[in-house]
Amino acid sequence: MRQEHGAERSSVQPGDDVISTKRNYAMAAAAAGVAALIALVVSRFLDLPNISLVFLVAVLLVAIRSSKGPALLCAGLSFVIYGFQFLPPHGSVFIHREQDLLTLLFFLLVAVLTGDLAARHKRQYVQLQAAQRETQALLRFSERLASATDLATLLQLLGQRLGPEGVALRLVRVEAGTVQALAGNVDALTELERITACWAWTHGKPGGYDSHNLPHPHWWWWPVSSSEEPLALLGVRSLSAARLDDRLRCVVESSLHTFSLAVARIQLTQALADERIRAAAEQLRSALLASVSHDLRTPLTVLRGAIDTLALLDERLPSSERQELLRDTRLETERLDRYIQNLLDMTRLGQGALHLERDWVTPSDLLAAALQRLTPLLGSLQLKTEVPVALPLVYVQAALIEQALVNVIENAIRFSPVNGTIEARIFVAEDEVGFAICDQGPGIPEADQDRIFDMFYTAARGDRGGQGTGLGLSICKGMVVAHGGQVSVMPASGQGTCITLHLPVDEQPVGESEEGSTGCE
Incomplete structure (x- = not known):
């Protein structure tokens, strides 16, 4: 099983070292040639030591435009051209005077240092731009996550951040060795994937298998946690390659903290909503029990009293009192009927089962x-x-x-x-x-x-x-x-x-x- 830690990995950021290509090296050679032509023109007006500045400018420009390799090539070519064309004897690679040799070596040293320094500053500038773009992307990602209301939306936003490469995403929990799906891809896990998920959940570390010999790409798991409490596992799987490339892993790791906070927020919101529903249901149950005990018992008590009175004193009751008891019985019966009808209507409305026959x-x-x-x-x-x-x-x-x-x-x-x-x-x-x-x-x-x-x-x-x-x-x-x-x-x-x-x-x-x-x- 392979595990990884974000701090131990060397991430490849977009815009890092620019790859030296044939075009860059051709540009370096051309720059040395152009510098030689310019040096021939200005040699009529400048002293020999000042001519080397033309070649230094060429080396500096190449370093800024490309990278360290082409800059060193330009410095080497400038060294040869300067020694061959401008130091006596002209047209010869042999240098007789020690002063000229020192001048040439000093020129080479300055050219190499200048090219390396310019290339290094450019590399830092490119890295700074890449870091700024990454920070802005994370900020936009955080803003989008803040408006998400469910886990499926979070996965969709993370998929957009990972870029156009085809990836499958899922959120799961592990309970008693069983992987439970929370959101996202619902494909069945292989036994190997289940084992890696359990390992990542137990150890709180990213985990998965990387092998080109596996029959299909496998899930990589990242723990989603907040305050040391595991919330879920984020599963990422490539749809086009046997393994996740380093860029995707780097983006996942840089986004994981913000993503974890969003998952914690949504789960907390859902827990609070569930608690409110439970509290409302308990309140409704209590109110319904109190209502039933009062509004059913009251008319039933009146009905029972009237029936008992009629049963005990039927012949001895005056006709007017008997009619009053019967009227009260009817009124309480109608009241009871209305109450039961209200309960039925409430149930139909609450369950959405009210079908209109207009x-x-x-x-x-x-x-x-x-x-x-x-x-x-x-x-x-x-x-x-x-x-x-x-x-x-x-x-x-x-x-x-x-x-x-x-x-x-x-x-x-x-x-x-x-x-x-x-x-x-x-x-x-x-x-x-x-x-x-x-x-x-x-x-x-x-x-x-x-x-x-x-x-x-x-x-x-x-x-x-x-x-x-x-x-x-x-x-x-x-x-x-x-x-x-x-x-x-x-x-x-x-x-x-x-x-x-x-x-x-x-x-x-x-x-x-x-x-x-x-x-x-």
Whole structure:
């Protein structure tokens, strides 16, 4: 098994030493020749020692344009040309005066040092540019990772950073010797790949096998960790070669820390979201149990008391008291039926199983049906209705909208004071029909107006019917939204609250319309 450490590897950065090519060496030879021609021209005006500066400039330019090798070639050619052409005896490679020999050797030394220094500075400049590009690329990579919301997106961004070379990426965890996929490539692992993954996970070091004799490329694994805690393994496999090249490994290693932080962030976000869901589910369960224990037990207690009274005192009860017990029994039975219906509707809405069976319905019929169901609950309350003369039809499932109206009207009845007034209005505004139900209750604080549609939210202040289940308005909103409408709440004129159901008006069927009346009851 082969392991690697980023600090022990020599990485190959883009733009490192420029490879010496024939073109660079040809340029070096040409530069020496051009320098010789220029030196011949200026030799008429300059002393012999100054002519060597022309060749030094040529060596310097070659070093800057190419690399150390061509610069040394230019220095060597300049050394030969300078000694052959300009030092006496001219046209001979033999030098008779020691002074000229020292001059020539000194020129060679200066040329070599100048070329090497220029090449070294150029190499550092190229490396600095490459490091700057790498830093900018890492910065852009970090910015993209910061906007990712899932592990699959992280792998996609890492794949883009690795470049056009075909690579497969995957994130896995190792639990009890089993490799569990988290995201990315889902190809089955060979036994050798599973072993290397377990080794990398256990030791916290990159690992894999490199061999050109293997039947197919193998995965290389890098530990993804945060604060010494293993989070996952990053698997990288070449799609076009038997092994990962050094450039790809270098990019993976330089990106691994930033990638690990992004994985930790996403896993933490997912853990927090899961915890919130668990907390919400527990809260919902507790609220549902409390609601069931209260709202089922109360009508059942009344029913059992009425039945026991009738059973024990049937013949001795006056007719009026017997009728009152029967009326109470009926009211509690209807209340129990509405509560069970709300529970069923809540379940259907929560599971997305609410399938609409629409038909063309007159808005006034929907309101009339809802009011008829709740007439026994009105008691001393006054009811005022206002319906325009002409109303468009609405394309809805009548039973659901009727139930939504029942929930809103029942809510208004519960919060209206004794001898108060409830107003039920239908209005038309552009492309919608509205049902406004207004009461004279204590009203709803502005801060709580959005919360009244939350499941199990109840407001005890002003509730004459005892604290409700907190399901009615939530279910009402779900039913209306399922029809493409919305529910709004606002203070009533004077005192109380108006809750309005807004339903869209679709293109009317030919020959269909409703003729209504305006009035108050």
